[in-house]
Structures are given as structure tokens and as C-alpha cells.
Amino acid sequence: MNAGRKFYQMMYASAQAYARWDLETSLSILRSRKRLLILLALALPAILFSVAVAADQLPDILGGKKAYSPAFYTPGIFLVSILIGLCAGLITGCIGAGGGFIITPALMSAGIKGILAVGTDLFHIFAKAIMGTTVHKKLGNVSVGLAVAFLVGSGIGVTGGGVINRALYEANPVLSDTFISVIYVVLLGFLGIYAMSDFMKQRKAGGGGDAHGGPASSGEGLPAKLQGMKIPPMIPFDQDLVPGGKKISGLFVALCGAVVGFMAAIMGVGGGFLTFPMFVYILGVSSFTTVGTDILQIIFTAGYASITQYAIYGFIFYTLAMGMLLGSLVGIQVGALTTKVVPGIYIRGFYATAILAGFVNRLFALPGKLTEMEILSLSPGVCNFLTQIGNFGFFIAVGFFGFWVIGAFIKNLSGLKEG
Template sequence: MTIFRKAYRMLVAASVAHAKWDMEVSHNILSSRKRLIILGICILPIILFSVAIAASDPELPAILGGKKAYSPAFYTPVIFAVSILIGLCAGLVTGCIGAGGGFIITPALMSAGIKGILAVGTDLFHIFAKAIMGTVIHKKLGNVSVGLAIAFLIGSGLGVTGGGVINRALYEANPVLSDTFISVVYVVLLGFLGTYALIDFLRLRKNDAGGDAHGGAPGQSGGLPAKLQRANIPPMIGFDEDLVPGGKKISGLFVAMCGGVVGFAAAIMGVGGGFLTFPMFVYILGVSSFTTVGTDILQIIFTAGYASISQYAIYGFIFYTLAMGMLIGSLFGIQVGALTTKVVKGIYIRGFYATAILAGFVNRIFALPGKLMEMEILNIDPGLAGILTQIGNWLFFIVIGIFAVWVIAKFTSNIKTFRSEA
């Protein structure tokens, strides 16, 4: 049980770290008129071009999928509006809860009728677009360890390639198998995270403890970083010279292995490389938070960029109009959610975190019977499978919708408070 709890706390720390990055880049974009103009220039041609295609060929399918992907992706105003709402809800979760927003995007897209491989590719492209627009690299260059970054990116490149090849191979073999695989990955991850998050929430509620939204970061237990740093396996990479006399050293092999895991997870799930980088650097490799922040920024840009372009975009597995809509919605959702935390108790945020994660879990696990039936693995009535899928979809969107309405209501009712503080 201790091992599972440590794993849970590490995953939560990963989610929190990625949410902090997401909030920072969103603020950087919205606070810069130049970046907003660039965003508008990027989005407008895609929308106009897609509308022209949709108008010229009304026979294009309303739902992407089958054996072929369509590029440029099919577009309707309804699809674009849905993409903005999905981005808005994910942004509200990220901003208000401070974690977990990225977990709901792929399940939400799949529930809206997007094939899993397209959902993953689109989410990665959305993360890449946000990274290159909103990251202020020059402020963090002093934090970057070049050796760590190079070793990590070599590993993440290999991991991304492996994950992308697996996703595409499964899709080419059977699109339903691809959806099933991605759903199973999310069922395992979200089920694990959601269960422990709910247990934490109930325990703290019973003890009437507010606390922060996530319970803090786990400590470096077991001396794993020290053991890895003592292993003299060339090439040895030095880091943290400005923080520790003589600095620290670690084998580039361990750094590359961590990069491989991060890249593989990013390419399979579409959650972005920053999700796992922070806890791996700090709690496994023993790198200081100061150095981790700068190195993580570079790796997010390169990992998400390489994954989205080389593994998905050139094969037609990115829904560009959807990515742009998600970007617009998430930018504003994050800001609203972050402000709302000032007027909401931490214990409630914990509860919503557990609820949002479990909603994604229920959504994917209810979709599995239908997928397994289509693959002729599970003998179940098609009508029942369809009902279960619809129940999972409705529960997911109702839970996330209620959360979004609650956050927006809290925000609008406290606008005067926010203005006075500003």
C-alpha cells in the first residue's frame, strides 16, 4: 500500500507541476498583445479554409474515424464550439484545481466522437502550440543544464517514436483496437489517481482539514537519487553547480531512461511531456527544482513538438480546428479557474479534483464494453453496449459541466472582490 501511495503522490506532483506550467504560459499569451495577434492570425485562416471545405463537400463525415484520417480535418461551427467548450472546461479544471485538466481532454474528445489517435495527436499539437507561443525561455535559460537537457531529449525522442509507432500500428491494424488501447491506458491511470484522490478527500473531510488542493509534494524517500548519483556509468553529467559546492553528477543513461518514459507516455496519452518530467527529475534523479524548471520548459517544447509533428501531423492524425478551439477555451478557462481559488476552500478543490478524475475514469470504462464487443472479445448485446457508452458520456459531461458552471458562478459573483484586489 505504501508503494501505491507514493506512486499516487508522485503522479499528483506531476499533474500539479504541469498545471503550473500551463497557467504560466496561458498568462504569458493573454498578457501580450503581440502573442494574441499571432494567435488570431494562426486561427483565422484555418477556420476559413475548413469552412470552405465543409461548404464545398457536404458529404464529408460528421465524425472522424474509420481506416482513414482526413486532413484538413472536417469542420462545422458546432465542432469548433465544442472544442472551445472542452478547452474551457479543461482550463477551468487546471486553473481552479491546479492539476488534472490535461487528463480530461482525450476522454472528452473521444466522447465527442473523435478517434483516440486523433484525440492524442490533437492534444499534443495544442500543447505544442501553447508552448511555443507562451513560454518565455530567455527568463529561464540560466536554470537549464545543457547536459541533462541533451540526454533527456535523446531519451524522450526514442520514447516518442516508440509510442507513436505503437499508436499508429494499432490504428492501422484496427481503429477499434486503437481506441480500446487508449481507453484502457486512461482507465488504469484515472482509476488509480481518482481512487486515491477520493480517499484523501474523505480522510481530510473527516478530520475537517482544509489544506491545499493536493496535499503537497512527496518527499525524497528511500535515497533513490543518492543511489543513482553514486553509480559511475559513463557519460556522467554535472548539474546544480551553482547550488551545491562542486555540483552533482549522474549518469546520462538514467536521464535518457527517464526521458524515454516521459516521451512514451506523451505519445501514447497526448498529455504532454511536462506531466512526468518534474517528479522524475526531482524525486528520482535528485535534480533541484531550480534546474528542473528551466530544463522542463525546453523538453516540453521539443517533446510535444516532435511527437505532434513527426508521429501524428505528417500522417494526418491532427484535427487543427479542434486544437485551435481548445487553445482559445483553455487560455480563458485557466485564468478564471485560478482566480476562483481565492474564494474557494482547499478541501472543496480536493473534492472536485477527485470527482473530475473519476468522471474521466467512468467515461472510459463504460466505453470499453462496446469496444470489446466490436472486436468480438466480449459477447454483449449491442444495445446494452450503446447504452453503457451513452451513460458514460452523459455522466462525464454532466459532472464536468456542473463543475464548470459552479466555477464560473463563483467567479462572476466575486468579480468586485477580484477588482478590489487588483
Template sequence: MRKLYKMMHMASVAHARWDYETSMNILKSRKRMLILLLVALPAILFSVAMAVEPSTLPDILGGKKAYSPAFYTPEIFLVSILIGLCAGLITGCIGAGGGFIITPALMSAGIKGILAVGTDLFHIFAKAIMGTTVHKKLGNVSVGLAIAFLAGSIAGVVGGGFINHYLYNLNPVLSDTFISLVYVVLLGFLGIYAMLDFLKLKKAGGGDAHGSGGDSSKGLPARLQASKIPPLLTFDEDLVPGGKKIPALYVAICGAIVGFVAAIMGVGGGFLTFPMFVYILGVSSFTTVGTDILQIIFTAGFAAISQYAVYGFIFYTLAMGMLLGSLLGIQVGALTTKLVKGIYIRGFYATAILAGFTNRLFALPGKLADMKLISLDPGTGAMLATVGNWVFFVVVAIFGVWVVGTFVTKIGQLREG
């Protein structure tokens, strides 16, 4: 179990590394920033228009076929910016993916789970398209691995999207319950182990915020590469004489898992690709980086467009708000890491994950009662959900205030550095 946690933590770190690089590519380019502002302008204008005349919203909004939050207000747009800001702060400061808080946070703001997933995927896709400098990494990509992986990820995306659509059409409450349950299991597992690691490091007197990988040259990777199921793919030719070989089937299976999880949860495929390539398939980090960048673009893009956008389950105003907030948050968070000890960053990482876990856990009783699976007073269910929302947003807000406060009060040290 602990080895699984380390793999998942490495996945989070790898995705955060990609997120940071992508965001910096956008922030350092005036052309890209101008394009972003022009794209975000309609979202800002729409938010202002709703403040002036909210009655202009069509009646379909909020129904079973809803294309936006049940009750759209300018406040929700501002909340999306704050959610993106906090996710960016976590990514930049902790060095581990902050995207895990986005879907739970959007659902806590009153947005349907399937819409939160679709919007988060589109936000990842938009960031990847705008900020990823692919040509710098293409020399690292194994074409065979990329094709096999993408074939699997497309199949996985279709499967994950089908499940979300089916559950939503069957019962919107069932859809929210399913997505909440997935996050409860994932965040509960990650949060508990992250907190145990933090306490262990604190007792030992220190440690860094990121962790490290392990030796991938033995064990499972060696057994998979020894298999001779055709067709065989050759990779890492520049690092090993004659290269390594592995059946395309195993690469496609990994791709299917990544695509399935991405479509279900609304997370970037990079969250799982890096540890799967390194620890399961035995691919070098050098080759993994380029392939990971390509798969994020195609997996998130295919999932966002084919499984959510065409069905109306993306709210672009929220996506633009999250993108604007995350760009600022990542910049501030990354600079703040130079001012605080890694042990404190690791502690906030564990606390933020547990806050997301608590949020979705406390939302479950009310949803199960709505589905008549348990007997619970509606007032009690609403109270539990409210408590979960407060715990989540208060913890994230404290983290955000601490990071921003540290950045502002010690900005002189940064200038000296």
C-alpha cells in the first residue's frame, strides 16, 4: 500500500512539474497572455451581464440537460478564479498536483459533478494547448509508445465518459454521488499516507517537499519487457544499445487506465502516466517526459471535446476563470518555496488533501438520502454538507493566505536572491 502511495505521489509531482512549465510558458509570452485575455474577455463580460440582468438566463439552465451551473451568478465566476488560484498555489508551492481540489471545489460551489469534471478537463486542455512547448521535447518521444498509449487512452476516455453520461442520464444525483465517492476513496488514501509521511518527517527533524522515485530496472518492468507478445515496441535506443522492447498491449492497457481515470475524475492524464511509464513499463524518465506531454494534450483534449463539450457539459466561463487564477497562483507559489522549509509545505499538502476528502465524505450522506439508499433527515444531510464545505474552504483559504502573506512580507528576500 505504501508503495502504491509513493507511485501516486510521484504521479502528482510529475503532473505539477508539467503544470508549472506550461504556466510559465504562457506567462513569459506576451502574445500568449494577450490571446488568453481575449479568450477570457467574453467570460468576464458574461459574468458582468448576469450581475445586471440575471433573468436573461434561459429556463433550461439547472435542469437535467443543464449546460451551466444550476444558479449562475458573477460570484461563481469569482469563485472559479479563487479555485484556480488555490490550485495554482498548491501546485507551485508544494510541487505536487493541485488539480485534485478543483472538481470537489466546483461541486461545493453548487456545480453538478459531471459539469465540474468536463470543465476541469477543458481547463487542462486549454492550458496545454496554450503553454506546452512540444517542439523542445519531441526528440524524447518514442513514436511507437505514443501511438500505442494514445490508442489505449482513447478507448479509456470513451469508457469513462460513457459511465459518467449513463449515470447522469439515469439520475443526476447518482452521478454526483459516484464522482464524490471516487474522490473520497482517492483523497482518503492519499491524504492519510501523506499525513503519516509528514508526521514521520517531522519526527525525524526535516525532509523535502517532493519525495523521489525508485529503481525501475528490476521487478515488474523487467518481467513485462521479457514478454514476447507481438507487436513489440522498441524505445530508449539512445540510452541502451539496441534499445528496450515491450509488447504494445501493455502500453495500451496503461493508456486505457489513464484515459479512463481522466474522463471519470476530470484530471490530467499526466497524473498517472509518469509513474506508470517509469515503475511499471520501465521507460526512462528522458523518454517519458516527451511522451507524457503529448498524451496530456490528446487525452485531455479528446475527453473534453468528445465526451463533454459535444454534450454541453463544459462551462467555459468557469474554465477561463480557473485558468486565470491558476497562472497567478503557480507563480506566487513557486516563489514562496524559496522562503519556507519543505517540511511545512509537506504538512500543508497532506492537510489540503484531507480537506478535500472531508468535503466529499460529508456530502455523501445527503446524496445517498436523496437516492433513498439511506434514511436521513434532509436538514441533517444539508448540515453535514455545509460543514464539509466550510472545512474545505477554510483550510484552503488558510493555506492561500499563508502563502500569499509569506510572499508579500518576504518579497524583499526574493529581490535580494
């Protein structure tokens, strides 16, 4: 139980680190007129494409129902992508923990195939990173040796994850969706249970809580053991923070990178939610150095995965990525401002609820997928009923959170302006 709670604390701390990067990146875009114009130019084709589809003027080969493309695009899906991005941004900005975990389940619930949801989410992260990154301000924090070793491993992991996802899809698209759903059920189920348990304990104790929580403590055991193994090449780091600095084998750094890259390519996330705990709690790298290195790995991992493993195979919806980017930029700004007027304990409760909503959504979708694969024998009516329960429950929970945050923002708008 203690090991599970410690793992949850590590994951929550990493989600906070990713959220800080996401918030900084989004605000960097919003505060730059030049970047906003670039974003508008990128989004304009998506908007025009939506209008053309609505007018039913596209030939079949470009987007009709008989097109070879593995999904059928509609203007409604574009609007849904904006709402999904908005909710993810609200979660990231308001809770202070990455909201990207809801994007792939949400897209799959909207009718997007799992492999397309994964590829599109990665491209959305990459586009945001390229447009808004302030990496030049963080270069002093980066250990070049750690970054190189990590990115070598990350590249291998991304390639492996992408190959597996594509192989499963080519073998059976339903198997691909099932595999991705199972990954989300296991991860979100674990995190959701601990998040809700943490919220209930804080509420029972009567503490107001910090909206973004406190940092998890790192142990010295495992990092000390790994740093004591003199397996070449040994990479120095944290020379400015510790007298004489520290050293660790590049093999361990590359292995961590491989795990992060693999999970990023499988789940459609930037990998930041895993990089932080691995660097701090496993390798023993300082948070100061981890932040700068994490920014580089997000750009590389998301870019390499989205382009080489998904885009060139046609598994990215450009229009959906632009919709999510537009929605998330607005949501993250509103969410960040709302934390100033809402008690932190309630925000942590919504964080747990959002995770559990994603867990229930993918869990209730599994019976239908397993029936299609002839592993279970349920009637189509039962499968559809369970899937709809998962979909409605998910969108009601996330939608309620979104309306609540926006309502709190509007209600306290005058006070926020004065602040």
C-alpha cells in the first residue's frame, strides 16, 4: 500500500511538472501577437476544410465516406476537438496537473480510432511545443550528457511503441483500440483510486489543501545504488548544485528514456508525466536539472513519434490537432486564473473525478471491443448500452468540471481584473 501511494505521489508530482511546462508554453503563445497570427494561419485551413465538408463539396478521395483514410471527418468532430482541448486546458491550468490524459479517451469516445487519437494528440503536443517553447531560457539547466543518453533511449522506445501500435492496427483495428483502452484502464484506474483516496483523506482532515499539491519526497536508496554502479559511460550532472557533482551510467538514463518513449508512442502523450519521477526518484537528478532536460525530451519525443511513427503513415488528423490546440490555449488561461478564487481541496477532488471518468470510459468500452474480437459473447445491445454509459459518464463529468470552472471564472471576473 505504501509503495502504491509513493508511486501515486511520484506520478502526481510529474503531472505537476508537465502542467507547469504546458502553462508556460501556452502563455508564451498567447502573449505573442506573431505566434497568434501563425496559429491563426495554421488553423485557417482546418476551418475552411470544415466548411467544405459541411457543404459536402469534397471528393471521396479527399474526405468522403469512401476515402481510403481510416476515419471519416465531419465539422462536428472538429468542434468536439476544440471542446476536448478546452477541457484538457482547464484541467491543466486549474488543477496544476497535466490534463492530456483525457484527450485520447475523449477522442476515442467521439468516434476516432485509437491509433489516430494517439498520433493526433502527439502532433498537438509537438505543435504547441514548437510554437510556444521557451527552451532558450532553460538551457542553463540542461545536462547535455543526460539529454543525449535519454534521447537515444527515447528514440528506441518511440520506434518500438509506434511499430507495435501500427502492427496491432494492421492486424485488427479493434485489437488496436482494445490494447490502447487496456493501457488507459490500468493506468487511470490506479491513479484515480489513489487520487480520490488522497482527496477524501484531506477533506476528512478538514484541510483546505493546495490546489496544486505539495511535492513528493524523493528517497536516497535507489538513486544512490544506481549512481554507485560504475558502468561506462558515466555521465556527470548537477555540478553547480552539489560539490564535485554526481555521476550515473548512461545505460540507466537510456533505459529510462526508452520507457518514456515507448509509453509516449503507445498512449499519445508527451512523456513528461514519466520523465520527472524517473529523473528525480530513480536517477537522483535535481528538479532544477530535470525541468530543462524534460523540455527538450518533450519536443524530441512528441516530434519524432508524431512525424516518423504516425504522420507518414496517415495516422494524424491535422484538423483535430488544430482544434485541440485552439481549445487548450483558452482553457489553460482560464483554469490558471480560476485557481486564485477556488479552494484547492475542491480542485484536487475534480482532478480525481476526471481521472476516474477516463478510467470508467475506457473500462465500459472494453466489453464491446472484446465481443467484436470474439473473446466475449455479449449481445450488440448490451455492448452499446455499456459503451454509452461510459461515454455519457465521461463527458458529463468532464463537462460539469468545465462549466464549474468557467462559471467560477465569470463569477469572479471583476476580482480577477482587480488582482
